[in-house]
Amino acid sequence: MDQEKMRTRFIDIMAAFTAYTGIYLPDDVLAKLKELAAKEDAPMATTFYDAMFKDLEMAATLSRPCCQDTGVIQYFIQVGTSFPLINEIEDCLAAAVKQATAALPLRHNVVEVFDEKNTGNNVGTRIPWLDWEIVPRRDDVKIYVYMAGGGCSLPGAAKVLMPLEGYEGVVSFVFDQITSYGINACPPLLVGIGIAGSAEVASKLSKKALLRPIGSHNHNPRGAALETMIEEGLNEIGLGPGGVTGRQSVLGVHIEQAGRHPATIAVGLSTGCWAHRRGLIKIDADLRYEVLSHKGAVL
Amino acid sequence: MKTKTLSTPIKDEDILELSIGDIVYLSGHLITSRDDVHQRLIKQKKPLPLDLAGKAIFHAGPIMRERPEEKGKYDVISIGPTTSMRMEKYEKEFIAATGVKLIVGKGGMGEKTAAGCMRYQAVHAVFPGGCAVLAADRVEEVEGVEWLDLGMPEAIWVLRVKDFGPLLISIDAKGNNLFEKNKKRFNEKKRQIVAEINQHVDYLE
Numbered sequence: 001m002d003q004e005k006m007r008t009r010f011i012d013i014m015a016a017f018t019a020y021t022g023i024y025l026p027d028d029v030l031a032k033l034k035e036l037a038a039k040e041d042a043p044m045a046t047t048f049y050d051a052m053f054k055d056l057e058m059a060a061t062l063s064r065p066c067c068q069d070t071g072v073i074q075y076f077i078q079v080g081t082s083f084p085l086i087n088e089i090e091d092c093l094a095a096a097v098k099q100a101t102a103a104l105p106l107r108h109n110v111v112e113v114f115d116e117k118n119t120g121n122n123v124g125t126r127i128p129w130l131d132w133e134i135v136p137r138r139d140d141v142k143i144y145v146y147m148a149g150g151g152c153s154l155p156g157a158a159k160v161l162m163p164l165e166g167y168e169g170v171v172s173f174v175f176d177q178i179t180s181y182g183i184n185a186c187p188p189l190l191v192g193i194g195i196a197g198s199a200e201v202a203s204k205l206s207k208k209a210l211l212r213p214i215g216s217h218n219h220n221p222r223g224a225a226l227e228t229m230i231e232e233g234l235n236e237i238g239l240g241p242g243g244v245t246g247r248q249s250v251l252g253v254h255i256e257q258a259g260r261h262p263a264t265i266a267v268g269l270s271t272g273c274w275a276h277r278r279g280l281i282k283i284d285a286d287l288r289y290e291v292l293s294h295k296g297a298v299l
Numbered sequence: 300m301k302t303k304t305l306s307t308p309i310k311d312e313d314i315l316e317l318s319i320g321d322i323v324y325l326s327g328h329l330i331t332s333r334d335d336v337h338q339r340l341i342k343q344k345k346p347l348p349l350d351l352a353g354k355a356i357f358h359a360g361p362i363m364r365e366r367p368e369e370k371g372k373y374d375v376i377s378i379g380p381t382t383s384m385r386m387e388k389y390e391k392e393f394i395a396a397t398g399v400k401l402i403v404g405k406g407g408m409g410e411k412t413a414a415g416c417m418r419y420q421a422v423h424a425v426f427p428g429g430c431a432v433l434a435a436d437r438v439e440e441v442e443g444v445e446w447l448d449l450g451m452p453e454a455i456w457v458l459r460v461k462d463f464g465p466l467l468i469s470i471d472a473k474g475n476n477l478f479e480k481n482k483k484r485f486n487e488k489k490r491q492i493v494a495e496i497n498q499h500v501d502y503l504e
Contacts, residue, residue: 047322047465048427055430059377068362068377068431105376107362108451118450151382151405151428167500175493179485183478184382184406186428222502229499233492237485242428243406244467245481275429 001287009287010085011092014143015099016299017291018073021145021279022065022104025056026293028214029190029276032251036188037241045246052241052274063104067275069149070106073097073128076146076211080138084285089141090130097121097128131204139285142292144211144278152189152273155181158199158206160266170195170267171230177269178234183243186273190214190251191234194268197261202268209254210272211280218255227253241274251276304462308353309400311420317468319477323424324464325355325401328442328457331378332356332393334385335453336446340396341389348445349457351397358383358404360452362431363441373441375458379431380405383423391415403466407478413470424466437463 001009025033037049059066075093079086100106101122110124111117122128155177161169174193182189194205217224231253240246251274260266272278280293291297305313307327317323330351339345361378365371383404386393390402390412400421402412405428416422426434438458445455469477 044320044467047467051427051430051433051465055427055433058432058436062432064432064435065362065377066432067429068360068379069381070362105362105364107360107377111450118452120450149429154382163503167502168497171496171500172493175489179482179489183481183485184384186405226500229496233496236492237488239485242425243478243481244425245484273429 006085006287007088007092010088010283011095011099013281013283013287013289013299014093014096015103017279017281018096018100018145019104019106020294020297020299021277022070022106022147023059023063024294024297025066025275026278027295029251029278030056032214033188033274036248036251039248040240040246042240042246044244045240048241048244065104065106067149067277068107069151070109071147071149071277072109073122074131074146074148075128076131076144076208078133078135078142080135080140082137082139082285083141084139093128093130094123097123140282142280142282144280146211147277149186149273152185152271155185155271156203156269158203158266158268160199160264163263163265165265167226167265170265173267174230174269175233178249178271179237182239182249182271185271186275187239187243187249188241188251188274189249190272190276191230191253192270192272193230193253193255194257195255195260196258196266196268197264198266199268201258202266203270204268205256205258206268206270209256210270210276211278212254214252216254218257220257223255223257227255305401307355309355310353314400314420314422314472317422317471318473319468319471319475321468322464323466323468324462325403325466326461326463327355327459329355329357329403329460329463330458331359331361331454331456333358333360333381333453335449336455337386337389337393339446341392347397348455351399353398353400355401355403356399357458358386358402361456363451363456373444373456375435375438375441377431378434378438379429380426382406383408383425387412394419394421407469407476407482409479410476413474413476413479416470416472417474420472422468422472423470424468426464426466434463437461
């Protein structure tokens with residue numbers, strides 16, 4: 001395949017996969033939603049879960065975005081240093097977003113700051129947002145597509161604590177944010193927490209925590225235990241689907257960390273809504289793809 | 300939890316019969332109005348291009364598709380509710396200025412809106428968040444669009460709907476606010492739960 005053909009194929013794959021991510025929830029999220037719905041019996045909670053599953057079914061039948069808020073598109077890229085299109089990825093992903101916006105369609109969601117004009121094609125200054133991880137000695141690329149609506153981005157926050165506030169300060173921060181803003185963010189929520197030495201590192205890790213499969217745990221035993229404690233605690237609060245109260249609040253709680261400064265404990269929080277639209281695709285050097293997040297997906 | 304149907308124009312007596320926790324289905328006119336529409340009417344004092352008295356507004360930014368063969372005519376692709384709390388700043392004044400009777404959105408609204416609902420006989424209701432294709436299915440026709448210069452999500456979309464719901468009444472005209480009540484309950488539980496967890500996280504050396 002010549003370079004131009006490869007480029008076109010890469011754009012087509014990523015446009016199709018971006019659109020796909022807007023229609024279908026990933027396997028782990030769908031399985032968890034079903035598990036949570038089965039535990040509810042109050043009429044308000046079951047009415048909401050019934051609406052959610054009906055919506056997903058209709059979205060699949062009609063090939064439409066399951067939620068109208070298709071987010072400002074973010075791509076988290078793990079690219080092998082020998083991937084043949086490494087120099088083209090940025091341009092290709094912008095083209096893919098434009099293509100998906102027209103084809104599905106996606107909602108026009110990019111407003112230029114200061115000009116306050118909607119760009120009308122979901123591409124704008126530094127958007128789609130790209131996060132890069134370079135993987136030495138590989139020739140393939142893995143890309144997460146993530147579309148977060150405004151509603152589940154609103155609880156997002158970061159705070160730099162003084163160390164003597166300790167991990168207790170982290171726990172209080174998370175609970176205060178979720179009980180204050182969580183009900184508007186379309187629960188059951190996936191809660192991402194970053195702990196690090198400064199606000200931007202903690203924030204970025206909190207978003208990366210949302211990319212982890214539901215049911216996975218922090219590699220540190222204390223981190224894993226804290227995830228479970230916060231998950232059980234938030235469930236006990238019982239936000240229920242849509243905040244109408246119920247037996248649970250969350251799809252999961254994921255923590256990611258980086259070494260901190262001795263004088264700071266920074267905590268970042270990101271939340272994902274029940275319609276957690278996270279897709280993961282692997283594309284090899286011959287531009288064959290495999291969708292890892294949705295088993296059996298054909299684009 | 301009672302189930303009722305409402306049709307526009309909505310009368311004050313229909314509103315006064317509703318209580319928080321009721322489920323309602325709407326037929327008639329539902330008009331999208333979110334951040335920029337509230338800002339234009341209340342802060343910038345631009346007159347609205349249509350009459351909302353007795354009607355319902357929807358805090359929503361839809362995905363619409365213009366018919367290729369019929370310019371200016373749109374079909375709704377997906378239209379779920381957006382976070383109502385964003386409109387808290389202006390909603391009371393908005394109700395007073397327009398005479399709107401039913402406000403549909405997602406999540407709760409605050410004290411100011413609840414006071415507005417009580418004073419001007421209006422209610423706030425939530426449609427299940429994210430259920431945008433389900434909502435689109437209940438739209439019979441997109442009758443028109445105004446203020447499209449604001450962009451697709453922020454424009455005023457005039458929809459004719461049938462059996463639009465389920466809509467859960469979250470603020471009634473009698474001073475009750477379902478989500479504020481829930482929030483109090485959540486916060487009471489929180490104190491105890493956080494104290495319990497914090498007995499196990501003394502990781503500092």
